[in-house]
Amino acid sequence: MSKTFRPCHLLAGLASLSATALCANSTLFQGGTIITFDEASQIPVALHGSSLLVTGDSIARIFDSSDNVTIPTGTEIVNVEGKIVSPGFIDTHRHSWQTAYKTLGSNTTLAEYFSRYGEFTQAGTVFGPDDIYYGTLAGLYEPLDAGVTTILEHAHGTFSNETSKAYLNAVMDSGVRMAFCYAFHELGNGFSFEEQLANFANLMKNDRLNSQELVQIGIAYDAFIQDNNNTQAIVDLVNNNNVSALTMHFLGGPWGNTNSPSKLDQLGLMNGTTPIVFSHASYVTTDDAELLRKYDQYISTTPESEMHYGHGHHYNSLIQDQSALGVDTHFTFSTDIIGQARMWLQSTRLRFFYQSLDNWNVPRNSPMSANQAFTLATRSGALAMRRPDLGVLATGNKADVVVFDGDSPNMLGWSDPVAAIILHSHVGDIRHVMVGGEWRKRDGQLVTKQNRTEVQNKFLESAKRIQKIWLETPLPDLQGEFSGLSHVDYVDAYTVDAVRGNGTGY
Ligand SMILES: *[C@@H]1O[C@H](CO)[C@@H](O)[C@H](O)[C@H]1NC(C)=O
Ligand SMILES: *[C@@H]1O[C@H](CO)[C@@H](O)[C@H](O)[C@H]1NC(C)=O
Ligand SMILES: *[C@@H]1O[C@H](CO)[C@@H](O)[C@H](O)[C@H]1NC(C)=O
Ligand SMILES: *[C@@H]1O[C@H](CO)[C@@H](O)[C@H](O)[C@H]1NC(C)=O
Ligand SMILES: *[C@@H]1O[C@H](CO)[C@@H](O)[C@H](O)[C@H]1NC(C)=O
Ligand SMILES: *[C@@H]1O[C@H](CO)[C@@H](O)[C@H](O)[C@H]1NC(C)=O
Ligand SMILES: *[C@@H]1O[C@H](CO)[C@@H](O)[C@H](O)[C@H]1NC(C)=O
Ligand SMILES: *[C@@H]1O[C@H](CO)[C@@H](O)[C@H](O)[C@H]1NC(C)=O
Ligand SMILES: *[C@@H]1O[C@H](CO)[C@@H](O)[C@H](O)[C@H]1NC(C)=O
Ligand SMILES: [Zn+2]
DSSP: OOOOOOOHHHHHHHSOHHHHHHBOSEEEEEEEEEEEEETTTTEEEEEEEEEEEEETTEEEEEEETTSOOOOOTTOEEEEOTTOEEEEOEEEEEEOGGGGGGTTTTTTOOHHHHHHHTSTTSTHHHHOOHHHHHHHHHHHHHHHHHTTEEEEEEEEOOOOSHHHHHHHHHHHHHHTOEEEEEEEEOOOSSSOOHHHHHHHHHHHHTOHHHHTOSSEEEEEEESOTTSOSHHHHHHHHHHHHSOOSOEEEEEOOGGGOOOOOHHHHHHTTOTTSSSOEEEEEOTTOOHHHHHHHHHHTOEEEEOHHHHHHTOOOOSSGGGGGGGEEEOOBOTTTSOOOHHHHHHHHHHHHHHHHHHHHHTTTOOOOSOSSOHHHHHHHHTHHHHHHTTOTTSSSOOTTSBOOEEEEOSOSTTTTTOSOHHHIIIIIOOGGGEEEEEETTEEEEETTEEOOSSOHHHHHHHHHHHHHHHHHHHHHSOOOOOOSEEOSSSOEEOOOOOOOOSSSSSSOOO
């Protein structure tokens, strides 16, 4: 089947009854504040007293009351007076299969994560297809509820043919828009690299995948630093397939793991047709930054993850013109992109305020604006994925739309809708969410194709089994040299305590 979009009314005839219920082929968001983007000034612009018409999966028109616009008969009218209509938020780095670990990593570190929770641990044998399916599906309800409409998934729960298929099915069942970047890795569980290549080729031919357009396949690979046959196979795969994205973890500094723009440039990948997203880039160099600009490739900054685990925010705040935002391991912290944008805004301000304060000077201006944080959370994510039809509410773009109530106790009194969202909103203010013209949240309630009670029950069953195994597994003893990716010594971090006594207080 071709990848051509089929309007809802055609799909409804073919598919199940539930598809009909989810289809809103023509919807009018009437009379609210709509956040658009002005390409000339490069800033978000608010249109008050305006309406947005969605037909099929796209935005047909944005107009105000003085315009004479013919509304198609049968259009569903949603009154958005007093509300804020925003583009959907974009998460450019996530591992959605890990939901079952929720709260286990509350005080974990990156070094501990590698040996306890990551893809190279017992996860590769313990997580079966049902664990991956229900973990991913339950995990994706959260971003949809929070107005995240597009995700670039670093999909490293690819532990076998069966888990990969379950993973992809969960993503397609969720209704989120996604670049599903299949991770290739040298696992210890017997799923060989050759089998992964065969599995990938097989998934690319998946009929269900090819009959829809929300989910597209990409590639994730973290071992470009190894000049071996696997790396060559990945380079060939990227060059020979028109995949939606290529992504990798890139840290540098004491972490090593220099899957950097410089490395990818040596491999001839930077100037290809595939968008590349380098996650974290905490220790990005000036050379790397120039390569990102030259070839218009992006980094994904995951603010909370980089603080929680200790990746660091060393240099990534200096390349924000080629940055988007991401969440990373959603089992450890908040998963809404607005929360990430707020944290990034305030931590960036602090970083640059210190430059003045450290010299006993007083800054007279603020280093970063709410508009910039909003842009990173929306348009920049779209550009990172080379999807200019996302991240901005404009005629012809995809109808990925989020509506905020403007009158909750926390939002009441706003005049600047961007500041209201970035600095005052929470997930509870999100009234409606639409992805490609279809409802994902309506009147404050998630709209799912599944029976959520059943998904929840299946997920909890799986999570209970998994949490028991992890809680019974001793924590790794991190002594001597951090030998994962670079060769540096472990040290004790300074700890603080909220009560007086002998310290630690865990
Ligand atoms: C919406 O669906 C109806 C039938 O379900 C169809 O008649 C109409 O043309 C569709 N409109 C658009 C804009 O797709
Ligand atoms: C609005 O447009 C319709 C259809 O094009 C036209 O018939 C009508 O006269 C217009 N109304 C005004 C007030 O311009
Ligand atoms: C995290 O907290 C647990 C207790 O909840 C403690 O046993 C463990 O040592 C802590 N781990 C780290 C890495 O601090
Ligand atoms: C996994 O799928 C590939 C591609 O279809 C196939 O070649 C391989 O034999 C499968 N492996 C197993 C263990 O079924
Ligand atoms: C790498 O590929 C070359 C050429 O295809 C082959 O001769 C060699 O055996 C391969 N090496 C490994 C370790 O697989
Ligand atoms: C690659 O895929 C995109 C999106 O599906 C499409 O627009 C583009 O034409 C394709 N490019 C090639 C060279 O096939
Ligand atoms: C990238 O490749 C294109 C097409 O091959 C070429 O026209 C362009 O000059 C290259 N850009 C850079 C910065 O090398
Ligand atoms: C959803 O599943 C639960 C548990 O199996 C069941 O009690 C409930 O009736 C189902 N709801 C719908 C709408 O089918
Ligand atoms: C603190 O450490 C001392 C010496 O090891 C011990 O006697 C005391 O009981 C500890 N106090 C608390 C509150 O744990
Ligand atoms: Zn990650």
